[in-house]
Amino acid sequence: MTPIRTVLDANIIISGTIAPLGTSAAILDAWLAEYLEIVTCPALLNEIAEKLRLPRIRKRYPISDTDVLNLLLRFGQSAQLVPGVAPVNPPPPDPDDTMLFSAAIESAADYIITGDRALLEFPWTGPGKVVSPRQFWEQEFPRQLALALSYPVIALEDLSARRFYTIDWEGRTCVALFTTRQLAEFFCQSSSLLATLVPLEDRGKLTDYLKRVSSMGCEWVAFNPVRQYCILQPIGITLETLERSTNPTG
Numbered sequence: 001m002t003p004i005r006t007v008l009d010a011n012i013i014i015s016g017t018i019a020p021l022g023t024s025a026a027i028l029d030a031w032l033a034e035y036l037e038i039v040t041c042p043a044l045l046n047e048i049a050e051k052l053r054l055p056r057i058r059k060r061y062p063i064s065d066t067d068v069l070n071l072l073l074r075f076g077q078s079a080q081l082v083p084g085v086a087p088v089n090p091p092p093p094d095p096d097d098t099m100l101f102s103a104a105i106e107s108a109a110d111y112i113i114t115g116d117r118a119l120l121e122f123p124w125t126g127p128g129k130v131v132s133p134r135q136f137w138e139q140e141f142p143r144q145l146a147l148a149l150s151y152p153v154i155a156l157e158d159l160s161a162r163r164f165y166t167i168d169w170e171g172r173t174c175v176a177l178f179t180t181r182q183l184a185e186f187f188c189q190s191s192s193l194l195a196t197l198v199p200l201e202d203r204g205k206l207t208d209y210l211k212r213v214s215s216m217g218c219e220w221v222a223f224n225p226v227r228q229y230c231i232l233q234p235i236g237i238t239l240e241t242l243e244r245s246t247n248p249t250g
Contacts, residue, residue: 001085002148002150003034003035003036003037003148004033004036004037004110004111004113004138004141004144004145005036005037005039005080005107005108005109005110005111006027006036006037006038006039006109006110006112006113007038007039007040007103007104007107007109007111007113007128008027008038008040008101008107008110008113008114009097009100009113009114009115009116009119010044010047010048010051010114011073011114011116011234012024012027012030012113012114012115012133013048014048014051014052014057015115015133016028017052017063017067017071018052018057018060018061020064021229023133023134023137024132024133027082027113027133027136027137030141030231031078031213033224033230033231035141035152035231037079037080038075038078038079038080039079039080039082039103039104039106039107039109040075040079040080040081040082040084040103041081041082041083041084041085041099041106041122042081042083042084043084043099043115044084044099044100044103045072045075045076048071048075049068049072050072052067052068053065053068059236080107080139082102082103082107083102084099084102084103084106085099085102086102086103086105086106087099087102087157088101088102088105088126090123092118092119092122092124093118093119093122094118097116097119100112100114100119101124101126101128104126104127104128105127107127108127109127109128110127110128110129110144111128111129111130111131111134111136111140112124112129112130112131113131113136114131114132115132115133116131117148122138128218142233142234142237142238142241143237143241144244145223145231145233146233146237146238146241146245147241147245149179149203149205149206150177150179151193151200151201151202151203152181152199152200152201152202153177153178153179153199153200153201154178154179154180154181154183154184154197154199154208155175155176155177155178155196155197155198155199155202155209156176156178156184156187156188156193156195156196156197157195157196157198158193158194158195159194159195159196164212164213164216164218165193165195165218166218167222167225169220169222169225169230169232170232171216171218172219172220172232173220174176174218174220174221174222174225174232175210175213175215175218175220175221175222176222176225177221177223177224178223178224178226179223179224181197181199183226184197184223185197186226187225187226190226197204203242203245206242207239207242210235210238210239210242211239213235213240214235214236214239218235219234219235219236220232220233220234220235221233221235221238222235243245
């Protein structure tokens with residue numbers, strides 16, 4: 001699948017680092033699982049480092065200099081680094097936030113994710129839709145994930161039960177789908193599962209498959225559950241997105 005190109009405000013990265021169970025952390029997890037391509041710039045990395053070294057942060061959370069260095073190295077190695085200096089017109093309310101919009105321009109970003117209310121109300125018409133972390137995770141990401149899928153999507157048929165393969169994740173029963181054959185094979189090997197790989201070659205076949213799964217009482221899909229950061233999505237949302245994408249005016 002094609003990663004969703006995203007600029008993260010420093011407050012999202014910091015929140016996701018110090019509060020590992022929140023929405024911001026889930027967004028970072030999606031980046032680690034290669035669903036997102038994070039865009040950053042030197043000024044943004046400097047801001048993250050400065051804020052994570054503040055005494056009030058260090059007093060409340062167990063963040064060491066090594067943790068900060070490892071985080072910056074991870075971004076330096078895996079994120080898309082742009083200069084963050086492109087002119088922004090009109091300028092945002094706080095000049096210090098200009099780099100976010102500059103980075104979005106330079107990378108042709110899909111989203112700018114921020115928890116800053118002033119930025120969420122800023123009338124930005126350039127590259128990158130400005131959204132809150134919750135809006136992105138609950139509304140934008142499910143839609144974009146289904147639209148960004150590359151085919152074939154791989155399903156599993158459990159030979160012992162002669163039906164689609166499900167997993168239990170966070171108290172939900174989910175049908176397992178994989179965005180590459182390699183991930184599906186790795187899952188079968190790591191779980192010692194005897195299963196047949198079923199390629200769903202296009203959007204129509206994926207839609208038909210999910211309708212059949214839904215009719216049998218399964219309500220969730222888990223994309224690539226070989227990772228610690230499995231992405232869950234209601235089957236209903238996935239189907240709605242797939243069907244709208246094939247009939248955008250319907």
